[in-house]
Amino acid sequence: MKRPIVAIDGPAGAGKSTVARLVADRLGYLLLDTGALYRTVALAAKRAGIPWGDEAAVTGLTETLVRDGAIRLERGGDGALRTLLRGEDVSTLIRTQELAEGASRVSAIAGVREALLTIQRSAVSANGVVLEGRDIGTVVFPDAQAKFFLTASVEVRARRRFDELRSRGQSPELERVHEEVVERDRRDSTRPVAPLRQAPDAVLIDSSALSVEAVVDRIVERVRAIERELEQS
Numbered sequence: 001m002k003r004p005i006v007a008i009d010g011p012a013g014a015g016k017s018t019v020a021r022l023v024a025d026r027l028g029y030l031l032l033d034t035g036a037l038y039r040t041v042a043l044a045a046k047r048a049g050i051p052w053g054d055e056a057a058v059t060g061l062t063e064t065l066v067r068d069g070a071i072r073l074e075r076g077g078d079g080a081l082r083t084l085l086r087g088e089d090v091s092t093l094i095r096t097q098e099l100a101e102g103a104s105r106v107s108a109i110a111g112v113r114e115a116l117l118t119i120q121r122s123a124v125s126a127n128g129v130v131l132e133g134r135d136i137g138t139v140v141f142p143d144a145q146a147k148f149f150l151t152a153s154v155e156v157r158a159r160r161r162f163d164e165l166r167s168r169g170q171s172p173e174l175e176r177v178h179e180e181v182v183e184r185d186r187r188d189s190t191r192p193v194a195p196l197r198q199a200p201d202a203v204l205i206d207s208s209a210l211s212v213e214a215v216v217d218r219i220v221e222r223v224r225a226i227e228r229e230l231e232q233s
């Protein structure tokens with residue numbers, strides 16, 4: 001069967017990670033959370049004592065990490081997506097507000113985006129793949145057959161981030177999380193390289209008032225229709 005590339009883009013807290021995982025499960029596709037790549041670069045820079053704003057040094061570090069195959073995303077036996085940095089499982093470590101900000105900062109650097117393209121493009125497989133991020137449908141795979149832009153109101157997204165951080169044992173303040181979501185939206189959408197924006201051919205889904213299941217159903221239905229079209233072409 002011919003399987004499309006599924007691109008799910010959208011702002012922080014739109015529910016991309018949860019939705020992308022469930023969609024990949026239902027379709028039996030591979031899954032790539034591209035935000036985890038930027039978060040891992042931010043973590044590696046922090047550990048190396050490199051400020052996130054030092055473009056040349058962060059680019060050099062990213063190029064080395066990619067060349068050495070030091071950043072890897074895998075699915076564990078339980079189905080959870082694990083992020084490995086030089087073999088160490090950093091999946092939990094990268095899910096903090098600090099590294100969300102770090103990821104947003106390093107992701108504005110052209111050299112970092114360029115270096116990480118290799119990992120993202122090599123994820124394509126004949127078995128189908130779901131990629132979630134900010135620029136999958138616009139830059140990484142502009143020719144993807146199935147593109148979705150998932151969004152929700154700022155209030156809903158801040159509340160989801162807040163709940164997510166709490167479920168990870170952290171104690172954020174809702175107001176701070178709200179401010180960070182607004183600031184990250186601003187930074188991710190206004191950067192000169194690969195800003196967050198909806199691809200013209202992406203299907204817009206506002207999940208503010210939709211359940212996760214409803215969003216997943218909508219995406220899966222559309223991808224199945226595309227699979228059938230590809231089959232006939």
Ligand code: DC
Binds near residue numbers: 013036038107184
């Ligand atoms: O989806 P996330 O919260 O894990 O992403 C963290 C940051 O990484 C986000 O604020 C912007 C950046 N990012 C990006 O620029 N491009 C992507 N494809 C994915 C994430």
